[in-house]
Amino acid sequence: MDKSDPRHALEEAQALAEALRPALHRLYRQLRRESDDPGLSPLHALLLFAIMRQPGIGVAELARMEKLRGPTISGHVKVMERDGLIMRSEPDPTDRRRNGLMATEKGQDIMRSMKQKRTDWLASELAKLSPEQRAAIRGAVGPLGEIGQ
Structure with a gap:
């Protein structure tokens, strides 16, 4: 062929x-x-990351983005608020019923810590590879980043 x-x-x-x-x-x-943070479920980590990426996102928009039902997200948002990971912003001046979601300092610290642990682990694993293997991975990063864009 x-x-x-x-x-x-x-x-x-x-x-x-x-x-x-x-x-x-x-x-x-x-x-x-x-x-893994024993105090943070994978779903809460995912939601917290989404909220940090889009500060002020509404519950309905977060549900659509994560392809979950509104009531499901609402329950998780309440738990995350109770745990001090997120807070609601001031009401939207054009729609007083809508409050955006924001990560608290505690939530941001947890996410920074998770990211650092992942980076540290990956760096230590990459360091075990040969220079040629690391170069091959470096060459694949760009094309892999284009998948799903």
Whole structure:
């Protein structure tokens, strides 16, 4: 089959996806394990990260973004507020019923700590690789970052 043939590209991409997916899945699981905070569920970490990325996001918008039901998110938001991870901003002047969500200092500290633990673990694992292996990974970072954009 001709390498310029789109079918060849698709077959090659399929084989690459089969090889890459388990490695990425294993890496993701290990990164999560390394930074798990016993006081923060994975869902709360995900929601806190989303709130930090979009300060002032509303509960309904957060639910849509995370593809969860509004009542489900509302319950988690209440728990996260009670735990001091997030707070509600002042009401929106155009819609007094809407309060945006903001990460508290405690929530930000937890997320910074989780990020640092993940970075430290990954750096220590990368340091075990040869310079050539690290160069190959460095070369793949750009294209991997384009997937799903």
